[in-house]
Amino acid sequence: MVVSKRYFLETYGCQMNKAESSALEALLRERDWQASADGADADLVIINTCTVRATAENRAWGRIAQYAAAKRQRPFKIMIVGCMAEQYREEMKSRITEIDFVLGTFQKQSFGLVLDQMEAGISLDASDEKPAYVFAKTHHDPGAFRAFVPIMHGCNNFCSYCIVPYVRGREISRSPCDILLEIDRLSEAGVREVTLLGQNVNSYRWSGEEGDLDFPGLLRLIAARERTKKEDVRSIGWIRFLTSHPKDLSNGLIQVLAEEPIFCRHIHLCIQSGSDRILTAMNRKYTKEYFLSLVEKMKAAIPGLSLSTDILVGFPGETEEDVEDTLDLMKKVGFSYSFMYHFNPREGTPAAKLPNRIPEKVKKARLARVIALQKEITQNSLRARLGAEDVILLEEFSRKSGKELLGRTARDEMVVLAADSSRLGSFATVRLTGLSGNTFKAEEGGSCDSAPQP
Ligand code: SF4
Incomplete structure (x- = not known):
């Protein structure tokens, strides 16, 4: 039986993981658990893991090993959740025997039950079954004036380098009623900025009795509802969304953004590479020319729009010419910032089996060139804003x-x-x-x- 109830939660990876951690914390609070400032005196340490990048994964393995060593000095429980838990569910507990619970992406709905069992002194683990993903009701940290609202989960795109479709499964969209309800609660709680989340928000699609709803339709619904709210509950001023796939960014979405000022003039639109050859090998399903024409259309329709992106260099088989294509695209678009990284194979993805790996040294040199150019572009675009x-x-x-x-x-x-x-x-x-x-x-x-x- 757990008498003291102090938890410590570490989160790695994307905004979706952060939102899911907030949802887990809400369940802990419901059960009177107190947050601990660090893991040293916690009765339960939870690590919400990420397996998208090797660096995040290695850091999480390192932290798990540290907690396992600490557990040999004093008793507490260790729970691993998130994408690594999904990917390595079988081997995790045998690899580090101090781990008490492993809850993959699809087992998170068992979290409350596992807590209850733990408090009752029953040491059952979550089922190994893979139930349908269930969205949590709230992802709000009390008092916070920014909040995430997941609207869809999973991904059908299978980009050849990406582990997400394997650990998060196929796309499912959340009911518009539940999305609106969560946003209503955030309005009432005084939240000023909401970020709608999904691995590929542009492919949001809901079919219900009232008909079908796509992402632009959902945005119009949210904007209309916010407009009708009374002054005393209308706190949300800005709505953002993450992440957008270029192939799914529709004219309908551009139109909504042009017409509804509640949506921020910023889109994170992942390009990954400027080379058609590499984009094909990545299974991204668009070309550099398509991307540039999309950007032109968006900038014409939405004055003041800023674009950020993800860029992946050193993909297997990448040549100097491919890198030049990427640099050229960066100059033409003028991304306000980029998340830049070099290829590291993710076990289980098609790209992990590709030949013609780029040597580490070459990958690092190419990444340095991309980072240097982005710094220059960012500085120039910021300087042009001085006085505004x-x-x-x-x-x-x-x-x-x-x-x-x-x-x-x-x-x-x-x-x-x-x-x-x-x-x-x-x-x-x-x-x-x-x-x-x-x-x-x-x-x-x-x-x-x-x-x-x-
Ligand atoms: S769109 Fe591609 S990179 Fe993004 S989550 Fe889906 S598979 Fe991964």
């Missing part, structure tokens, strides 16, 4: 000064503003006056305490 007025959401204390807050524009640019803590979670109109690294300095240019309204 914009609205920011004040999110947190600046690390450099207690008298400054860190905010973010709808275009996903970081901004520092002199303001006191009472302004946290409010919108402010500012003038961008300087630049320190990739963060703007700003002066207040008239304040708007209430959220920007659609």
